[in-house]
Amino acid sequence: MIRNVLTIAGTDPSGGAGVQADLKTFSAHGTYGMSVITALVAQTTTGVSAVHEVPAGFVTEQLRTLLDDVRVDAVKIGMLSDAAIIGAVAAELERYRLPNVVLDPVMVAKSGDRLLAEEAVLALRDELLPRADLITPNLPEAADLLGAEEITDVADMPAQAARLRRLGVARVLLKGGHLGGSSSVDVLDADGAVEFLREERVDTKNDHGTGCTLSAATAALRARRPDWATAVREAKEYLSGALRAAEQLEVGQGHGPVHHFHDRWD
Ligand SMILES: Nc1ncnc2c1ncn2[C@@H]1O[C@H](COP(=O)(O)OP(=O)(O)OP(=O)(O)O)[C@@H](O)[C@H]1O
Numbered sequence: 001m002i003r004n005v006l007t008i009a010g011t012d013p014s015g016g017a018g019v020q021a022d023l024k025t026f027s028a029h030g031t032y033g034m035s036v037i038t039a040l041v042a043q044t045t046t047g048v049s050a051v052h053e054v055p056a057g058f059v060t061e062q063l064r065t066l067l068d069d070v071r072v073d074a075v076k077i078g079m080l081s082d083a084a085i086i087g088a089v090a091a092e093l094e095r096y097r098l099p100n101v102v103l104d105p106v107m108v109a110k111s112g113d114r115l116l117a118e119e120a121v122l123a124l125r126d127e128l129l130p131r132a133d134l135i136t137p138n139l140p141e142a143a144d145l146l147g148a149e150e151i152t153d154v155a156d157m158p159a160q161a162a163r164l165r166r167l168g169v170a171r172v173l174l175k176g177g178h179l180g181g182s183s184s185v186d187v188l189d190a191d192g193a194v195e196f197l198r199e200e201r202v203d204t205k206n207d208h209g210t211g212c213t214l215s216a217a218t219a220a221l222r223a224r225r226p227d228w229a230t231a232v233r234e235a236k237e238y239l240s241g242a243l244r245a246a247e248q249l250e251v252g253q254g255h256g257p258v259h260h261f262h263d264r265w266d
């Protein structure tokens with residue numbers, strides 16, 4: 001049976017990040033993709049020019065209309081824009097008891113533009129983190145959630161992940177992409193085990209939407225795999241392949257997208 005996977009996120013007309021990246025990723029993993037949109041974002045490979053938020057009540061309307069009809073096997077949550085939308089999503093997660101929830105706590109785009117209001121970080125921490133099965137912060141997002149300094153050393157990542165878990169989160173994938181270096185290292189703290197996930201760094205400027213792709217792939221794979229660690233490991237491998245495949249693309253002048261490929265998943 002084909003699994004149904006939902007993304008709750010903002011848009012990217014250039015197709016590299018947000019809902020568009022998530023739906024491509026779901027298809028690439030042999031799942032059926034669905035989307036609830038939180039914000040229309042005028043953005044491309046060079047940055048964000050404007051954000052048009054969906055009213056929180058209409059996010060609720062989209063969720064209820066969908067969830068009254070369709071079974072959902074896994075969920076990826078990305079850009080939420082403000083505290084009202086966070087509240088709306090948290091309430092519906094609770095109401096429908098959705099399984100396999102991956103929360104990518106998106107705050108700032110690679111271009112430096114804010115995608116979550118600064119004053120909404122506390123709402124994200126208090127209302128949504130405890131309802132997620134896995135969160136996937138990068139290092140600046142982890143620091144913001146903890147009200148702490150951003151760490152700069154791979155060796156400190158397990159302790160930072162443990163602090164995040166103490167906020168009441170079931171599992172943490174702390175992403176170290178911002179550290180640079182010859183390998184890209186993430187730390188998974190889940191189900192009683194802490195694991196370093198290392199992949200060779202791909203030398204490319206096509207890295208728009210890497211975080212979106214990783215969290216979407218993890219949700220899709222969790223719908224198909226028996227445990228979180230397997231889903232996360234395969235998702236990270238998929239992302240590296242998508243970064244390498246990006247050299248075939250000619251999309252935009254700035255940070256281009258990664259390329260989603262289907263052939264591995266037949
Ligand atoms: N050049 C690269 N080569 C290999 N892996 C990479 C590269 N850049 C990022 N990654 C991996 O991509 C994932 C996301 O990276 P990062 O830590 O930058 O998160 P992010 O900032 O949330 O991403 P985004 O800015 O796309 O939202 C991580 O698994 C990271 O290790």
Ligand SMILES: Cc1ncc(COP(=O)(O)O)c(N)n1
Pocket residue numbers: 009010011012017018019041043078079106108109110111115207208209210211212
């Ligand atoms: C709608 C949306 N969601 C997430 C991101 C983050 O992706 P990136 O940091 O690669 O710009 C984005 N740019 N747009």
